[in-house]
Structure formats: structure tokens, C-alpha cells
Amino acid sequence: MSTILIVEDDCKIAELLRGDIEKYGYRAEVVEDFERVMETFRESEAKLVLLDVNLPKYDGFYWCRQIRAESVCPILFISARDGQMEQVMALENGADDYITKPFHYEIVLAKIRSHLRRAYGEYAAGPEETKIQAGGLTLYPERFALAAGERSTELSQKESLLLEALLRRAGRVVSRDRLLGIMWEDHHFIDDNTLNVYITRVRKKLKELQAAEVIEVVRGAGYLLNVPEADSHERPAAGAVSGESGGSEEPGARRAHAAQGDAADAGARRAHAAQGDAAESGARRTHAAQGGSEESGARRTHAAQGATADSADGQVRQPSEGEQP
Numbered sequence: 001m002s003t004i005l006i007v008e009d010d011c012k013i014a015e016l017l018r019g020d021i022e023k024y025g026y027r028a029e030v031v032e033d034f035e036r037v038m039e040t041f042r043e044s045e046a047k048l049v050l051l052d053v054n055l056p057k058y059d060g061f062y063w064c065r066q067i068r069a070e071s072v073c074p075i076l077f078i079s080a081r082d083g084q085m086e087q088v089m090a091l092e093n094g095a096d097d098y099i100t101k102p103f104h105y106e107i108v109l110a111k112i113r114s115h116l117r118r119a120y121g122e123y124a125a126g127p128e129e130t131k132i133q134a135g136g137l138t139l140y141p142e143r144f145a146l147a148a149g150e151r152s153t154e155l156s157q158k159e160s161l162l163l164e165a166l167l168r169r170a171g172r173v174v175s176r177d178r179l180l181g182i183m184w185e186d187h188h189f190i191d192d193n194t195l196n197v198y199i200t201r202v203r204k205k206l207k208e209l210q211a212a213e214v215i216e217v218v219r220g221a222g223y224l225l226n227v228p229e230a231d232s233h234e235r236p237a238a239g240a241v242s243g244e245s246g247g248s249e250e251p252g253a254r255r256a257h258a259a260q261g262d263a264a265d266a267g268a269r270r271a272h273a274a275q276g277d278a279a280e281s282g283a284r285r286t287h288a289a290q291g292g293s294e295e296s297g298a299r300r301t302h303a304a305q306g307a308t309a310d311s312a313d314g315q316v317r318q319p320s321e322g323e324q325p
Contacts, residue, residue: 002116003027005046007037007063008078009055013101017050017078020105021112037063038070046073048116050108051095053079053086061093068094069154072129072142074115078103092157094144134170135213135227137206139163148209158183159202166215166225175222199223 004021006028008014018028029044031037034056041049049067053060064075074096079086082100090098097111132139138147141164144155155163161183165174176195183198184190203215212228 001027002047003029003044005041005044005049006030007051024109038066041067048074051075051077053081061089064093064095065154068143069145074119132164132167134167137211137213139167148211151209153205153208158198162198162202170225170227173218173221173224
């Protein structure tokens with residue numbers, strides 16, 4: 001039997017919700033001490049949380065973040081605050097749905113059953129929590145948490161989306177347009193500085209975790225997450241750099257190394273070409289010399305043979321003494 005935790009300071013609404021939930025075969029637990037919300041959540045082992053925004057001590061957004069840091073269970077807000085900003089804040093802080101008051105109990109129960117099926121039933125992806133790892137970083141996108149070794153920190157929904165995009169392509173450039181499209185459905189109305197703000201926030205979180213991985217700016221292209229080669233499970237990556245100013249050092253070294261390699265390669269090709277030209281020129285001169293010698297010898301031989309023949313012919317034609325001419 002699944003337990004539903006009700007975090008609602010209106011006792012009448014809380015009891016009505018409890019009655020309807022139990023009528024449909026679920027167990028309902030109502031929070032009474034609003035300074036011990038997390039203790040009640042852990043003790044009840046709740047599979048789903050119904051959460052109001054206006055609460056004593058801390059508001060519902062705060063408790064949503066606290067629950068999300070420990071659990072991926074569905075969180076449904078039920079609130080009389082029907083403004084667009086409240087709904088956006090609820091979803092960005094980790095909520096799965098937002099129901100405005102007044103509401104129909106049938107709709108609340110239908111949403112409860114739907115989210116339970118999606119999280120634990122026939123539509124559930126699997127028992128294991130989704131993890132995205134690169135180097136020494138582990139992102140838990142379902143509960144907006146980032147861990148590096150023994151340290152961990154909470155993220156907003158946008159920060160989680162940004163890090164997920166960079167972690168999935170660790171060591172490779174992700175364009176600004178791609179990041180904007182992932183983080184906002186209609187990013188054409190988003191100011192360019194908005195992405196810079198989130199990059200700065202994520203860098204601060206990485207620094208708090210003392211992570212070796214850093215976000216590097218690639219001028220005119222986008223951003224990449226630099227993962228140390230020794231710790232990378234994705235692909236060999238460049239060494240760690242710190243921020244935008246340090247980001248130019250490593251690419252400069254790579255460019256210098258590539259330039260040296262190109263120069264050495266070009267020098268070797270020129271030397272090889274020069275040797276080939278010298279050998280070919282020498283071969284042509286040798287061949288020409290041999291041809292000249294052969295031709296000169298042939299001419300001399302031919303001339304000598306002609307002279308000999310003429311001489312012999314002359315001797316034959318001269319009459320000896322006593323012969324008639």
C-alpha cells in the first residue's frame with residue numbers, strides 16, 4: 001500500500017484529502033509539526049507528496065527542494081496561489097505537477113494515480129535512479145543534485161538541464177543555441193545574458209564541490225566541460241582550467257603543439273622533396289653523360305670504320321708496277 005504525505009496547514013482540506021485518498025486504497029499521512037516535515041517524510045516512507053505553498057516557518061518551495069534532494073518521489077503542489085510565477089517556481093524547484101484551489105477531489109485522485117503509475121507502476125522507467133557521470137562528477141537529474149566524491153549540492157531545474165547537456169558531451173563543445181533550446185522551449189525571447197548567469201551559477205557550484213571539472217568558453221562556438229584525462233569515462237580530455245581566463249591557456253598549448261607538428265611535417269616533406277629532386281637531377285645528368293659517351297663513341301667508331309674502308313678501297317684502285325692502269 002502506497003503512502004501519500006499531505007503537507008497542508010488547512011486542517012479541513014487536509015482531512016478531506018486524507019478521507020478521499022484512503023477511500024481509494026492508499027495510506028495517507030498528514031504533517032502536524034511543520035518544523036519536522038523532513039522527519040515525517042522519512043518516517044512515513046511516502047511514495048508521493050501533496051504540498052501547499054503557504055506554510056508556517058518555511059514555504060512549500062523550500063520543502064520541495066529538501067525532499068527532492070533525498071527522493072525522486074512525485075511531488076504535487078496544491079495551492080490557492082494561481083499565478084504563473086508560482087507555478088513556474090514550483091516546477092523549477094522540483095515539483096511534478098501544480099493544482100490550484102479550489103479543486104475537484106476526483107482530479108486530485110486521478111493525478112495521484114497517474115503519477116504513481118509513472119513513478120512505480122507500469123509506466124515506470126525502472127527501479128534505478130538515472131545518473132549521468134563524467135570524470136568525477138555525478139548528476140542526478142531526477143532530483144536536481146550534483147555530487148563530486150563525498151560532496152554534493154542541490155541544483156535548480158535550469159542548472160540541472162545545463163549540466164546534463166554539458167556532461168553528456170563532456171570534452172566537446174555545446175553551442176549556445178543548443179543550450180538555450182534545451183533550457184527554454186522558446187529561447188528566442190531569452191536575453192543572451194540569461195545563459196551567462198546560469199553558467200556563472202554552475203561554475204560556483206563546481207567550485208563549492210572542489211571539482212576538477214570546469215566549464216570552458218570556446219569563443220564563437222559555445223561551452224565545453226573540461227574533464228581531466230585521468231578521471232574521464234567519456235573520452236580523453238584536456239587538463240583542467242579555471243574559468244574563462246584560464247580557458248585560453250590549454251587551447252593555446254594545443255595550438256602550439258599542432259603548429260610544431262605541422263612545421264616538422266612540412267620540413268620533412270621539403271627535405272624529402274629536395275632529396276628526390278637531387279636524385280632525379282643526378283640520374284638525368286648520369287643518363288645524359290652515358291648517352292653522350294655512347295653517341296660520341298659510336299660516331300668515332302663509324303668514322304674509323306669509314307676511313308678504313310676508304311683506305312682499303314684506295315689501295316685496291318692503285319695499279320701496281322707492271323700493270324696497266
